[in-house]
Amino acid sequence: MxxxxxxxxxxxxxxxxxxxxxxxxxxxxxxxxxxxxxxxxxxxxxxxxxxxxxxxxxxxxxxxxxxxxxxxxxxxxxxxxxxxxxxxxxxxxxxxxxxxxxxxxxxxxxxxxxxxxxxxxxxxxxxxxxxxxxxxxxxxxxxxGCYPTAVTLALFPAFAAGLLEPEAVIVAASGTSGAGRSPQTRFLGAEVMGSMSPYGVGGGHRHTPELVQNLSLAAGERVTVSFTPTLAPMPRGILATCSARLRPGIPAGEAGEAEVRAVYRDAYADEPFVRLLPPGQWPATAAVLGSNSVQVQIAVDPDARRLICVSAIDNLTxxxxxxxxxxxxxxxxxxxxxxxxxxxxxx
Missing domain, CATH: 3.40.50.720 (NAD(P)-binding Rossmann-like Domain)
Structure with missing residues (x-):
């Protein structure tokens, strides 16, 4: 064909x-x-x-x-x-x-x-x-959108499994190609090399409603999202660091992390492009450069009772x-x- x-x-x-x-x-x-x-x-x-x-x-x-x-x-x-x-x-x-x-x-x-x-x-x-x-x-x-792809794949298994309170805090770094090819002063090499900066702060980024839509559908209830994108001195790639509070009854120590990992392992067992990394290995944008692959890793912060999910994708692929x-x-x-x-x- x-x-x-x-x-x-x-x-x-x-x-x-x-x-x-x-x-x-x-x-x-x-x-x-x-x-x-x-x-x-x-x-x-x-x-x-x-x-x-x-x-x-x-x-x-x-x-x-x-x-x-x-x-x-x-x-x-x-x-x-x-x-x-x-x-x-x-x-x-x-x-x-x-x-x-x-x-x-x-x-x-x-x-x-x-x-x-x-x-x-x-x-x-x-x-x-x-x-x-x-x-x-x-x-x-x-x-x-590129940010919603990275964030949704980082968080949706936990929301779908009912592990999280309906809120999420996301800080994600993107390469400059995410802004397109039209010339703008703030994307010149002299402006971005050796520097990181936030933009769209305070819920102003256009991908915010898409994030809310995706995570709310996964959770079966409205999820509030605090999303802060940042510009990184690289041409392509997204590293998304996402967190949400564990629901009462979900253990916050090693047992809780094992429970969450089992959920992610089941969600991505048959996915050809998503890889849940082994414990202790964290996603990196360089590892997915030019590929359709997604790297995902999770951890539970026992003191804050929050799940931390990190994903890396190539924003253009x-x-x-x-x-x-x-x-x-x-x-x-x-x-x-x-x-x-x-x-x-x-x-």
């Missing part, structure tokens, strides 16, 4: 990562690659890491360029996917790497994005309970493009691991 695939927004970081993965996917033929300001240029002039596709000419991002493909990936800024997706054939598999269709609550979308809610598509995080069934045969898929390709594979009935690397690149 070979499907013809188009990538809109191919000049950006997410678009480039999609093409890197799709170029080695044995079930894919790459069709149109599109861009906005870079339309008319060769792909090699903006994505020199893709020599096999270097001579492709970037088309203008419009429905005419994208029609006629089996699969269309939209790697566009938030708010730009909905109108374009509405012009594509209903039978085309469309995967939106932006935020337009992730949220179920229109009020949350309007509060954080300031525009009308476009709707909700099946959510492309296959590891969540029931997600694979929803994705199988789907023709529209919302790819999760599992956090965006890899998650999209994984969801495509499931939707089309292809082997889920097809075209997706599990080994990282080190050093």
């Amino acid at each position: 070979t499907v013809r695939v188009a990538v809109a927004g191919a000049s950006g970081y997410a678009g480039g990562e999609l093409l890197r993965l799709l170029a080695s996917h044995p079930g894919v033929e790459i069709g149109a690659v599109t861009a906005h300001s870079s339309a008319g240029r060769s792909l090699g002039s903006v994505q020199p890491q893709l020599p096999e596709l270097a001579d492709r000419i970037l088309l203008d991002t419009g429905a005419d360029s994208l029609r006629g493909h089996d699969v269309v990936f939209l790697a566009l800024p938030h708010g730009q996917s909905a109108a374009l997706a509405a012009e594509l054939e209903p039978g085309t598999l469309v995967l939106d790497c932006g935020a337009d269709f992730r949220l179920r609550d229109p009020a949350a979308w309007e509060r954080f994005y300031g525009s009308a809610h476009a709707g909700t598509w099946p959510y492309g995080l296959p590891e969540l309970p029931g997600a694979r069934e929803e994705l199988t045969g789907a023709t529209r898929i919302a790819v999760p 599992k956090g965006t493009a890899g998650g999209a390709v994984q969801s495509m594979n499931i939707a089309l009935g292809l082997p889920e691991r097809l075209g997706l690397p599990t080994n990282g690149v080190a050093p």
Whole structure:
């Protein structure tokens, strides 16, 4: 089975990562690659890491360029996917790497994005309970945000098992590619090298309602989230440190940690891309660089009675493009691991 695939927004970081993965996917033929300001240029002039596709000419991002493909990936800024997706054939598999269709609550979308809610598509995080069934045969898929991918996979097994009070505190560090490729002074090398800084502090980050949505669905009740993202001096990767208070009755010592570890071991036993690390080994962004893998580790703080969960992902792979390709594979009935690397690149 070979499907013809188009990538809109191919000049950006997410678009480039999609093409890197799709170029080695044995079930894919790459069709149109599109861009906005870079339309008319060769792909090699903006994505020199893709020599096999270097001579492709970037088309203008419009429905005419994208029609006629089996699969269309939209790697566009938030708010730009909905109108374009509405012009594509209903039978085309469309995967939106932006935020337009992730949220179920229109009020949350309007509060954080300031525009009308476009709707909700099946959510492309296959590891969540029931997600694979929803994705199988789907023709529209919302790819999760990078922070929600890392945080949800760190915390959802404990919430789903009823181990935690309905609140979570999250501090996560991301590489600069998470902000996209548009030039901004605060992302210059001279600004980020040797420095870390917070942003979106006090509940202001746009991924906050997605975190609340995911963890609340897992817990079966509303979970409040305090989320502080930080910018790290690295090009890619996310390290998410998450904590929540244990419910009364859950032991806070070694017995409690053993109980939690058993829950995580069961949750991820058959997951091809999530690895619960052995006790004493902690996730590192370098270990998952360029891969669709997720590293997870847990610990119980007995004095604070809090569960600490740490996860590491590559924000461009599992956090965006890899998650999209994984969801495509499931939707089309292809082997889920097809075209997706599990080994990282080190050093």
